[in-house]
Amino acid sequence: MRDLLRDPAWREEDMGFPLPDSPHACVVSLPTWEAVIGYEESDPAVVGKMRSGYPRFFLHPITASYLGGLEGEYAGEGERLMAYSSSAAAQRAARFVQQRTGLSGRVIESEVPLLAVPEEGYQAARDYWRHTGELISSRQAEDLQRGVTADSSQVAEFRRSLARVMEVREQDAFFFESGMASIFALYRAVTARRPGLKTLQLCFPYVDALKVQEYFGAGVDFVNSPRGDALDQSLAAIRQGAYAAVFCEVPSNPLLHTVNLPAVAEACRASRTPLLVDDTVCSHLNIDALSHADAVSTSLTKWVSGVGDVLAGAVRLNHSSPFAEELRSVFEDEVPDGSRLYPRDAEVLAANASDFELRVNECNNNGRAVAEFLHGHPAVAQVWYPSLVDRGEYEALQRPGAGYGGLMSFTLKVPERTPELYKGMRFSKGPSLGTDYSLLCPYTLLAHYTEIPWANECGVDTELLRLSVGREPVEDLLTRLDEALAMIAEK
Numbered sequence: 001m002r003d004l005l006r007d008p009a010w011r012e013e014d015m016g017f018p019l020p021d022s023p024h025a026c027v028v029s030l031p032t033w034e035a036v037i038g039y040e041e042s043d044p045a046v047v048g049k050m051r052s053g054y055p056r057f058f059l060h061p062i063t064a065s066y067l068g069g070l071e072g073e074y075a076g077e078g079e080r081l082m083a084y085s086s087s088a089a090a091q092r093a094a095r096f097v098q099q100r101t102g103l104s105g106r107v108i109e110s111e112v113p114l115l116a117v118p119e120e121g122y123q124a125a126r127d128y129w130r131h132t133g134e135l136i137s138s139r140q141a142e143d144l145q146r147g148v149t150a151d152s153s154q155v156a157e158f159r160r161s162l163a164r165v166m167e168v169r170e171q172d173a174f175f176f177e178s179g180m181a182s183i184f185a186l187y188r189a190v191t192a193r194r195p196g197l198k199t200l201q202l203c204f205p206y207v208d209a210l211k212v213q214e215y216f217g218a219g220v221d222f223v224n225s226p227r228g229d230a231l232d233q234s235l236a237a238i239r240q241g242a243y244a245a246v247f248c249e250v251p252s253n254p255l256l257h258t259v260n261l262p263a264v265a266e267a268c269r270a271s272r273t274p275l276l277v278d279d280t281v282c283s284h285l286n287i288d289a290l291s292h293a294d295a296v297s298t299s300l301t302k303w304v305s306g307v308g309d310v311l312a313g314a315v316r317l318n319h320s321s322p323f324a325e326e327l328r329s330v331f332e333d334e335v336p337d338g339s340r341l342y343p344r345d346a347e348v349l350a351a352n353a354s355d356f357e358l359r360v361n362e363c364n365n366n367g368r369a370v371a372e373f374l375h376g377h378p379a380v381a382q383v384w385y386p387s388l389v390d391r392g393e394y395e396a397l398q399r400p401g402a403g404y405g406g407l408m409s410f411t412l413k414v415p416e417r418t419p420e421l422y423k424g425m426r427f428s429k430g431p432s433l434g435t436d437y438s439l440l441c442p443y444t445l446l447a448h449y450t451e452i453p454w455a456n457e458c459g460v461d462t463e464l465l466r467l468s469v470g471r472e473p474v475e476d477l478l479t480r481l482d483e484a485l486a487m488i489a490e491k
Contacts, residue, residue, distance in 0.1 A: 004437035005472050008428040016049030018410045019430050019439070023062065024138050024310045024348075026301060027439070028428040033419035036442055040273075040449040054136065054431050055311050056130045056208075066141040068312040073370040074108050078416040080122040082129060083141075085321065085340060086111045086227060089134035092124055096215070105290065111144050112136055113151035120229050122305075131211045132304070133180030137311060139344040150343040158346040159338045162314070165304060165353045170319040175339040176332045179249060179280060179299025182313030184216075186297055189330045190245035190274045190323075191217045197244040202234065202259045203252040204224045204458050224458045226259050238267040245274040246350040249282045250289050251394060254316025254409045255459065258393040265292040274323055275434045281388065281433075282405035285360045286317075287397040294321040303406075305352040306359050310345050334355045359436055359471060364403025366477060367469040371408045373478050379485045384409040406469040407433050409443065411461050418442070418486045426480045430469050433468035438477065440467050 002009070002021040021281050030036045031258030046343040054062065058066075061326040074082050084090040090113035094105040105122040108114040117125050128136050141149055151232040159172050163173040163284030176182040184465045191199065199213050201222045221243070223234050231465065238246060246268055251258045261277070270273040274415035277293040290296045298304070300312035315331065317324050332338075339346060371385035385408040394404070412418055422429070427440040431447075443466040448455040452462055 002423050004435075005426050005470065008426055009435065010426050010429060013379075015046065016051050017054035019428055019432075019435070020437075021307050024060075024309045026055055026272055026311055027308045027435070028052045028054075028058070029428060030441075031429050032409070032423045032443075036445045039376070040445065044266045055177060055327065057431075059126075060136040060138040062142040062145070063136065069145065070093040070110070070114065074110065075116050077117055079116045080118070080119055080125070081108075081127055082122070083112045083136045084129070085113065085134045085136055085181070087114075087336075089113065089132070092134070093128040093131070096128045097124040100127070101305060109316050112140070117137060127247055128162045130177075131180070131208050131215060132184045133176070133178030133182075133208075133313070134184065135177060135181075135311075137177065137342050139343050140312075140342040152343045153345065154344055155337055155339055155341075155346060158341070158343075158350045161350045162300075162346075162353065163166045164317055165356055166298070166314055167288070168316045169319060172319050173338065174315045174317075174335045175300075175341050176313040176315070177340050178311045179297065179301055179343075180212070181232045181315035181340070182297045182299075182315045183209055183278065184212050185331070185334060186276050186295055186315055187212050187216065187245075187247075189327055190276065193274070193326075194244040196272045197242070200234065200238065200246045202246065202248040202264065203257045204255055204460060205247070205249050206253045206278075207281075218244070225257075231263070233262060235263060235267040238264070238273055239270045241271040241272055241273065244363070245276055247276050247278075249278045249281060250287060250397065250442075251386050251405070253281050253301065253407075254447075254464065256281065256386055256389050258382070258386065258390040258409065259391050261289065261292045261397060268294075269322075272322065281407050283360055283434075285357060286364065286399060286402040286405055287394070288399050289397060290316055290318050291320075292397070294323050296316055298435075300349060300353075302432070303360055303363075304356055304434075305349055305367070305432060306356065306436045307352045308432055308435045308439075312341055312345060312349050317402065325375075327358070328438070347396075348409070358415060358465055360406075361403070362471045363406030363436075364460065366471065366474050367406035367408065368404055369474050370467070370469050370477055370481065371404075373406070373481060374410050377481075377485055379412055379414070380417075381411045381413045399451070408469070409464050411464055412488075414488075415461070415463040418465065419486055420489050423428065425484045427467070433466070436471045438468060438470040438472060440464075441467060456468065459471045
C-alpha cells in the first residue's frame, strides 16, 4: 500500500490513483489542471482512468458493478437504477426526479431500496444522491454483491465510541451515511416546523449545503459577507422571525470566514429560530460551536476519519437548546439505534478515529506554519486561514489551547501561473480535506465548474487553490511549497 505521507500522488502518471491506496478510497488523484477540467467535462481519457472518486459525485466502481448486476432483474426497457440508504430516501428521490424532469420513477424494495427511472431521468436521480448524500457505501455494495450479511451486533458500541470522540452524550449524537445526509436531515427537521418560510445561509458555504436549501424547501436567503450593515440587517430579520432556520459553516469552506456566532445565536434565541452550524472545516477539537447552536453537523469523512476511506456524518444536539427534545424525537424516529452507518463503515470509522486528537494537533501546528509561509511569500496574493481572516470571531469560539486547523486557501499574484504551480506541487491532489496526508485542489473548478461567474462574484476566484495540510514533517511541507513557487517565479 502506497504511503502518501512519503510518496504523494502528484505526478501526471498518478491520474486516477485512489486516495488513499484502498478499494474504498473516497478521493482520487487529479494531478493537473487539465485533468480536473477533463473530469468536470466527463472526458473519457480522464474518467476512464479513475479508480475512485468522491462517492456523492462519482459512482464507485464497486457500487456501479452492483447496480449494473441488478438492472437485468429490476429495470424495465429504457430504465436505469439508483440505490438509496432507505425507502424514505428512495421516495424523496422519486419526487425530486418528478419535480426536475416531469418523469415518474418506480421505488423497488429489494436488498436496498432502488429507484428505477427512465434514462432521461437518471441524471436527476444521481443529482439527488449528490445533493443529499443519502447513498449506499462501497462496502455495503461489496457485501450485497457477495451475498454477505454485515455483522450489526456492535452498532451500539460504535455509536458510544464515536459519541465519545465527538465529546457529546450518546443520546445527543446521531450518525449518518455522509456529511451531507446529516445536513439534509437537519434541514428537513427544522423546516418542517415552519413550512413555507425560507432559511438563511450566512457566509459562502460548501456547494451542496446551499443546493439543499435551494432545491428542497421554500428557498434560501444567502448573505455572502455578513459583516457591518449586512450582518445587522440579517440579525434584524432573524429577530423578526423571518426564517425557518439559520445555517452557517464555522469557519466557512473555502474562504475560512467566521461569522459573529454569539450575535447570531442571540438573535435566533430571541425569535425561537433554530441555529444550525457545520464545524467540519476545523473540527470540534478547535472550536466550540455547539454551545451557541441548537445542533451541529460534521462530515466525519474529514478530520475525524483522517484517512479518506469512509463516508460518514454526524449531528450533535445541544441538550440545552429549547429544540433539543423536539429534534431528538425526530432523529430517534429517523435514525434507529442512533446510526444509519453501514456496520462495516462504522467499524472502520471508529478505528480511524482512535488517534483523532493527535492528528488534529499535528495538523494545527503544520497548518499555521504553512499559512504563515504562504502569507509572507512574494508570489502569493492572498491567504485565507482563521488566524488571518476574521481572527477575532474565530477566537471567540476557539477552545483553550486549540489551534486554527489545517485548511487554507490561497491565490497567486499572477493567476495565469496557477495551473503550472498546481501541476508542479508535490502534494496529493484531489477533492477532499482532513486527511493525514496533505491534499491540494483547485476548489472553484471542482465545486463550481458550471457556475464559475457566480462564484467569482462571491469572491471565490477561479484560480483559488485549497490546501488541506497533513502530518508530514513541517520542513518537508515548506520545502515542497518553496520549490514549486520558485519554479514559477523563474519563468
